Amino acid sequence: MRNRDKANQLRMVALIALAIISILLYIFYGLNGSYDYALPRRTIKVVAMAFTGVAIAYSTVIFQTITHNRILTPSVMGLDSLYMLIQTCIYFFFGGVSMFVMNKYLNFTIAVVAMVVFALLFYRLLFKEGKRPIYFLLLVGMITGTFLGSITTFMQVIIDPNEYLSLQNKMFASFNNVNGDLVWFAGAIIVVTLIYGWRLMNSLDVMTLGRENAINLGVQYDKLVKTMLVLSSVLIAVSTALVGPITFFGLIVANLSYQFFETYKHKTLIVGAGLMSIVALVGGQFIVERLFTFNTTLSVIINFIGGIYFIYLLLKESRSAK
Amino acid sequence: MIQVKELTKKYGSKSVVENVTVDIQPGMITSFIGPNGAGKSTLLSMVSRLLNADTGEVLLDKADVRRWKSDEFAKRVSILKQSNYMNVRLTIRELVAFGRFPYTKGRLNDEDNVKVDEALAYMNLEDLQHNFLDELSGGQRQRAFIAMVIAQDTEYILLDEPLNNLDMKHSVQIMKILRKLVDELGKTVVIVLHDINFASVYSDRIVALKDGRVVKDGPTHDIINSEALKDIYDMDIPVQEQNGCRICVYFNS
Numbered sequence: 406m407r408n409r410d411k412a413n414q415l416r417m418v419a420l421i422a423l424a425i426i427s428i429l430l431y432i433f434y435g436l437n438g439s440y441d442y443a444l445p446r447r448t449i450k451v452v453a454m455a456f457t458g459v460a461i462a463y464s465t466v467i468f469q470t471i472t473h474n475r476i477l478t479p480s481v482m483g484l485d486s487l488y489m490l491i492q493t494c495i496y497f498f499f500g501g502v503s504m505f506v507m508n509k510y511l512n513f514t515i516a517v518v519a520m521v522v523f524a525l526l527f528y529r530l531l532f533k534e535g536k537r538p539i540y541f542l543l544l545v546g547m548i549t550g551t552f553l554g555s556i557t558t559f560m561q562v563i564i565d566p567n568e569y570l571s572l573q574n575k576m577f578a579s580f581n582n583v584n585g586d587l588v589w590f591a592g593a594i595i596v597v598t599l600i601y602g603w604r605l606m607n608s609l610d611v612m613t614l615g616r617e618n619a620i621n622l623g624v625q626y627d628k629l630v631k632t633m634l635v636l637s638s639v640l641i642a643v644s645t646a647l648v649g650p651i652t653f654f655g656l657i658v659a660n661l662s663y664q665f666f667e668t669y670k671h672k673t674l675i676v677g678a679g680l681m682s683i684v685a686l687v688g689g690q691f692i693v694e695r696l697f698t699f700n701t702t703l704s705v706i707i708n709f710i711g712g713i714y715f716i717y718l719l720l721k722e723s724r725s726a727k
Numbered sequence: 728m729i730q731v732k733e734l735t736k737k738y739g740s741k742s743v744v745e746n747v748t749v750d751i752q753p754g755m756i757t758s759f760i761g762p763n764g765a766g767k768s769t770l771l772s773m774v775s776r777l778l779n780a781d782t783g784e785v786l787l788d789k790a791d792v793r794r795w796k797s798d799e800f801a802k803r804v805s806i807l808k809q810s811n812y813m814n815v816r817l818t819i820r821e822l823v824a825f826g827r828f829p830y831t832k833g834r835l836n837d838e839d840n841v842k843v844d845e846a847l848a849y850m851n852l853e854d855l856q857h858n859f860l861d862e863l864s865g866g867q868r869q870r871a872f873i874a875m876v877i878a879q880d881t882e883y884i885l886l887d888e889p890l891n892n893l894d895m896k897h898s899v900q901i902m903k904i905l906r907k908l909v910d911e912l913g914k915t916v917v918i919v920l921h922d923i924n925f926a927s928v929y930s931d932r933i934v935a936l937k938d939g940r941v942v943k944d945g946p947t948h949d950i951i952n953s954e955a956l957k958d959i960y961d962m963d964i965p966v967q968e969q970n971g972c973r974i975c976v977y978f979n980s
Contacts, residue, residue, distance in 0.1 A: 610833060614813055614825060618825075621801065623828065
């Protein structure tokens with residue numbers, strides 16, 4: 406066990422180094438002394454990527470722990486679909502030049518508030534009648550997500566094609582036009598959520614033993630599940646409103662972290678997954694911008710790799726189930 | 728002392744446990760026996776606050792278990808259920824160390840490590856302690872989970888069919904350890920058992936349930952006789968005495 410702890414420490418140091426290297430590379434590669442123009446812009450993008458990456462990693466790991474499942478992500482709760490519906494509604498009813506689009510604060514606030522309220526209502530409704538298995542919650546979430554997605558598609562089909570073109574920008578995660586002040590605002594929410602959740606990490610470790618063993622060990626299981634669901638919803642809402650939906654991203658980093666650090670300790674798993682997010686997002690963005698010179702977007706690459714990894718995970722799980 | 732008062736649990740309109748009143752005597756092994764579906768496991772789940780009762784109450788030291796703070800209760804009463812599936816790889820030692828969680832909230836000090844060592848020694852798991860749970864046989868896994876409960880160091884230990892899927896040797900091994908916990912460390916053990924002969928040989932008291940109700944409750948020698956067993960199981964079961972143990976020969980009755 407000692408050896409395993411040591412090995413994990415070493416891996417963590419390597420990940421931190423890798424994260425720092427990608428950040429420095431992204432900020433300083435080809436800067437050509439443009440300290441006034443490029444430097445602050447690149448910095449803000451890196452900060453945005455770090456915040457969203459950590460938020461998505463954190464929310465995915467806790468979501469997978471409370472659902473006892475390593476293939477689901479919080480996106481099955483339908484928050485991504487809701488985000489798309491909100492944006493589509495705004496374009497549909499008010500148009501692409503209305504203040505709901507142009508004023509980024511307003512747009513951000515509407516999206517976050519709507520998603521958090523939706524999530525809370527959802528949990529209130531489902532938990533009101535006492536014990537329902539969490540799978541019931543997931544099923545309802547999936548159905549709701551599909552329903553919202555269908556409405557969104559319907560509206561997008563009949564919308565003005567010009568509006569649709571500008572709406573498309575919202576459909577894919579993008580770090581290319583994140584608003585500077587918004588990043589700090591979102592970052593503050595994310596940091597507060599992280600600090601609040603950090604005290605509960607040891608209880609989450611116990612949750613991996615299953616509901617009955619966790620209650621036996623004095624964890625208030627049902628209450629903790631609700632708290633964690635709300636925390637992960639807030640994180641997903643903020644990061645989605647900041648950069649747009651990244652479906653597979655959380656799945657990749659969470660599972661890589663489980664494989665990389667063979668441990669049950671959530672503190673290690675979450676810090677690891679967060680660092681991997683930073684490496685993947687910043688490193689990936691570096692490749693997209695400098696090597697592909699913006700010929701593709703990062704989210705396309707992430708969804709491509711994420712999709713392949715997802716299939717790999719499914720195959721692996723089905724093999725181990727035999 | 729744990730007192731169960733007029734406890735009822737219904738699923739839909741069907742009562743699984745109906746109006747059960749039982750006192751758990753401290754310093755003894757109490758076995759819950761009865762046919763399938765009698766409500767033994769449900770009763771044990773309610774006593775250990777894994778399940779909420781519809782009506783009635785369970786009292787630990789005269790206070791309702793639902794009023795107890797969750798971590799304080801976990802220092803007094805422990806429960807081990809039958810199925811223990813998990814999707815992380817843990818070593819035996821890591822699992823047993825979880826037993827200290829009610830005291831430490833995850834940060835083990837030297838005293839906790841001593842308790843973990845003692846629990847491992849008690850279950851003869853020292854040599855295996857760095858093995859992963861998924862590499863173990865059913866009997867070894869079961870011993871590992873019992874070691875976790877021992878490390879939890881509670882007065883009351885509740886076990887739901889701990890002999891499930893174990894062979895004779897391991898079953899006897901586990902029952903002997905439970906006996907030792909009661910006789911040497913003064914614990915109180917409540918156990919749901921399927922095999923009536925284990926209940927007869929190892930327990931001090933027996934509570935027999937049938938259709939959610941208590942049909943017999945008393946010292947073991949009052950329950951293990953043909954008349955009482957007829958009431959519980961609707962079977963004519965001859966009882967034979969063998970080296971001071973009463974054995975129920977139910978195989979061809």
